[in-house]
Amino acid sequence: RHLLDKEPSVASGQTPTPFIHTMKAAFVVLALALGAANAFVPHPAAPRRAPTVRSATVAEPEKATAFDLKEYLETKRGKFARFYFLSNDELLEILSSAKDPQAVQPHLRKCFEALVRLDFGDDPGSSDIFGMLSPEKERVDLGKHLKARGNVEDWLTNVEDRMKSSLAGFMKAALIDYDNPDQERHEWVMCGHAGQLVATVAQMTWARDTEKAIRAYGEGDKENGLENWFDYFKKDLLKLIELIRTDLKKIHRKIIVALVTTDVHARDIIDELLEHGVSSVNNFTWVQQLRYYWEEPPVDTCIIQHSDARLEYGFEYMGATSRLVITPLTDRCWMTLTASYGLKLGAAPAGPAGTGKTESSKDLAKAIGIFCVVFNCSDQIDYKMMAKHFRGLAQSGTWTCLDEFNRIDIEVLSVVAQQMQVLTEGRVMGKPNINFMGIEIVLKDHHTIITMNPGYAGRTE
Secondary structure (H helix, E strand, O other): OOOOOOOOOOOOOOOOHHHHHHHHHHHHHHHHHHHHOOOOOOOOOOOOOOOOOOOOOOOOHHHHHHHHHHHHHHHHHHHOHHHHHOOHHHHHHHHHOOOOHHHHHHHHHHHOOOOOEEEOOOOOOOOEOOEEEOOOOOEEEOOOOOEOOOOHHHHHHHHHHHHHHHHHHHHHHHHHHHOOOOOOHHHHHOOOOOHHHHHHHHHHHHHHHHHHHHHHHHOOOOOOOHHHHHHHHHHHHHHHHHHHOOOOOHHHHHHHHHHHHHHHHHHHHHHHHHHOOOOOOOOHHHHOOOEEEEEOOOOOEEEEEEOOEEEEOOOOOOOOOOOOOOOHHHHHHHHHHHHHHHOOOOEOOEOOOOOOHHHHHHHHHHHHOOOEEEEEOOOOOOHHHHHHHHHHHHHHOOEEEEEOHHHOOHHHHHHHHHHHHHHHHHHHOOOOEEEEOOEEEEOOOOEEEEOEOOOOOOOOO
16 A cells, blocks of 8 residues: 555656556555455355465555565565565565566665676666676676576576676686786786785785795795785886876776785785794684685685685675785784684674774675675564564575664564574584575675774663
């Protein structure tokens, strides 16, 4: 009924497009209502039957409709878990325009980290998907034979799978291209690789070459030791800074600025290794760093090691995004977050407002290539909203940052704690499926981070 209350403003004699989508959504609700109330007009000659359990009284059809609509949306969300991060109205708008793939475009921002548009080519009626675009207008090819046909949840699942497989393939190619002896590092950056690939491959090669220098330093090989590696890396960094001063395209400038941000931190780490005289790759000064490796088959993927934690790179598309400046406090925060993830537990950064708890968590997820959903908590949150969020989190394998978690009422927090306990126990025991609040769901590895700033008015102590 609330959908039909929106009347069109027909100033030009044409029905506006938003109203058409609203009417389509209303039609979906009406169709479900007819099925829910078991409403039909019997033929006069049809034999009369006793009322069944499904027969509804005057007061029941609306409840039955709401229940069946909820079940219908739950079914769709179960097939594509990222739909849990959309509201019911947004999901209804997508489902009511299922035959028009372009109608999904405005909602991609909530389902993916940086995939904001899909490239359907020049034909407006095309169902062929050729690539994906980021907010910075960076385009990454998605290969051939990817089509937006069938149920929207099915082809969006295919888009997610192709996104990850394409980025993995391009990353391996960028790593091979980096080792080309005919080009220098700053030239490789300009070769047309996506910003995410440039940042990650640069981290992989830095960890590889730093370990070579540590081993050489331990063996007394000064020519290939840490001192020469520090000077060589600093020269590469200066070449990137000089490159920024030239006339660059906006997208290239973003990629290089993000790379310089991480390179400055990498230079400081090499300086710290020299200061401590590190001569073994097992020294904690080196082990405590975030290190990237490309492991050969059968693993054949990017592996991240941080202290005792071992993580697989997520290959979520991040676009040509910026990066936070990495400080010693950021390093310690990240080590706590990755250690808790490795132990299959949650994490809880605490501190005054504005100190970067949420942003540090998001930036770590960005560095690992995992979609991180920030959920702003308030005293209006109830346990049903949190259950919906947790179902999406567990089935999609994403990270979440529950911002200002202690603003939730204490009565609700007690139930939320039980929900989190169920998910944690399932992860620790390695269960592929769990029963979560009466619903059987798939359980993937995920991470829950809560941020709190105690001592403020309106916060639960």
